[in-house]
Amino acid sequence: MAVLLPTALLVLWEICSRFAVVPPRYFPPPTTVGWVLVDRVVAGDLGAQSLVTLARLGSAFAIAALPGVLLGLLMGVARPLRDAVEPYIAFIFPVPKITLLPFLLIILGVGEPAFVLTGATSAFFQIVISTLGGVQTMDPRLLEVGRNYGARGARLFWKIILPAALPSIFTGLRLGLGLALVALVAVEFIAAKSGLGHLVYRHWQMLSTPEMYAAFALVGALGLLLTRGLRALQARVLAWQEEVGSL
Amino acid sequence: MRALGRWLTEHWIAVGSPLLLLVAWEWASATGLLREAFFPRPSTIAAHLRQLAADGTLWGHTAMTLIRIGWAFALAAVLGVSVGLAMGLWRRLRDGLDPVFAVIYPIPSVLFLPFVSFLVPPGEIALVVTTAVTSFFLIAFTTTQGVRQIDRLVVEAAVHYGARGWRLFATVLIVVVAVEIVAASRGLGALLWLSWQILKIEDMYATFFVIAFLGALLSYGLAAFRARLLPWIQDVAEP
């Protein structure tokens, strides 16, 4: 069924498009899109632009990951720090980080730093929150085990707290990556001159719709691959964890 | 009153540090430590906010935002709940649509603008529909989870819950609503600044704070509402 229904939908679309039930200008048949996709990825700009987007994603994630995990962990173990920082995190987290873009564009100018930073902040808050959650929701008896069996202070941290929080940290990193990608593609659409998001925009403006849909599909595929891939990785690495969440 | 006093003493850091930060920011901008062109003083921002409020622009835009959210949400909710329900109840449908959702999920709402522009005249309607699209997916997904949870509960305690089936259903709906208003405002915020003309930077900061404040208000308000009304239901789903 997972294969059947989407295929059926695509076939439906194909038919509607070929027989002009819907204007083919705006809704080109999937086969055309498919061709363009393969052609452009291999020989043309789709491949290159994907790499641009991925590169930005990599940078954004690299910037956000370590500080995010660190802050989350510190907030988890140091109550005063948590009290001080939590209001900011809670305040900013629900705000779509893309609203930061105009500020960053003015301060940093239109360019890579502003784009990457927007992606990074999207990931950062998620990572902090997930990490903090991991520390706070760990089984408190594991802490008792640690203390009863001679682990204090730093040793308690490395041997008990960190491993116990690791599943949540991993989940946070995974979700953060997804959020960063969403933010980056949106930024590319709006403000950049390269990358998959921008391609969608450009082809939209030029009404070269097959290319537009191809880029669009690629964004979705990229996101899907990353999240599913990371989820599989998480299941592997954290084999001792019984269940990895959905999404 | 005493409760407030006690809360303050417990949370003095949480209350104090933002205040401290604002004071520091004010000082830094005023003395030129921070470029005032990029980081205007909080007092200036506040003044602008006040002015925007006074001459009606603030209310105008806020009202527009809220109306947009309202429409987008209504649209997304009706469609989303229907699809979500269907998916929750029929395994095969869910299996079939899951991959579609999975591919759509990582796509930012702005990217749907082209599609929407093909279907609908540009302007207000386009914005509303675009927001509705992302909200739709989120609502559908959450509703699906919610329905599946009900299914499980009903199966586990059939007699007990039989009579309350409708109440559970309504409960899930409320939860979904709560999640989705937040999601809708999220999507809209992204589009909001797109539609604005370029403003002075103080106005931008002011806008940012208003959006953030609205968002926070909605999130907390709904979380509290939910906790009050439905203390016994665990988190149905996380978007």
Add this chain to the structure above:
Amino acid sequence: MSTRPPKVVVSEVSVTFESHGRSVLALDRISLQAHAGEFLCIVGPSGSGKSTLLRVVAGLLRQSAGAVRIEADRPGTPLTAMVFQEHALLPWRTVRDNVTFGLENRGVPRAERDARAREMLAMVGLTRFARHYPHQLSGGMKQRVGIARALANDPEVLLMDEPLAALDAQTRTIMQEELLRIWATLGKTVVYVTHSLEEALLLGDRIVLLGSPAYGALLEKIWSQLREEVVRAMAEDRRGERA
């Protein structure tokens, strides 16, 4: 009556919890002793503070008043090791590494750690599972690892917090026998907390009842009824013999 020296001495221990400005008295001037090599059971209903008491003895909780003294015959070995309800094993470590956890923290070299682990796992019958992870084991097996972990540390006193409560009845019976066997072999001082009087009667050398006066009265009633029945049975036996 026991002529063994006291091993654990609890004197007038009280524990008060503060929560949202209200104080809750969890333990009120409790005094008791566990003698060397004795299997002491502390019985009480939920909320009677027995787990709290155990944690005070373990040093995991600070008492608000009173003192706890544990006679240390062998300096350098840990005073207590606790076996938790629902095992509380570290899920990211193998069975063997769980067992050696305490030793690791005390800086015991690897070779010695592994040797002890082998010994303990053999004692609880889990040699084959040294490389497994906790989530691959059944409830009973996990608890045996918990016991092995505590024993590996060679503590002065073994503390057990309702270790068998989460197991099904059959597993529990098996484990109770196991515990008695291990205890008989090693001769450790055990302080065992449970809510089941039946279990306490089975396992314990001595029983301490913790709880409200009403609870105590109820247990006394059960105890005297039991005693009556035993006396009656013995009398019947004698009559049978004479006849």
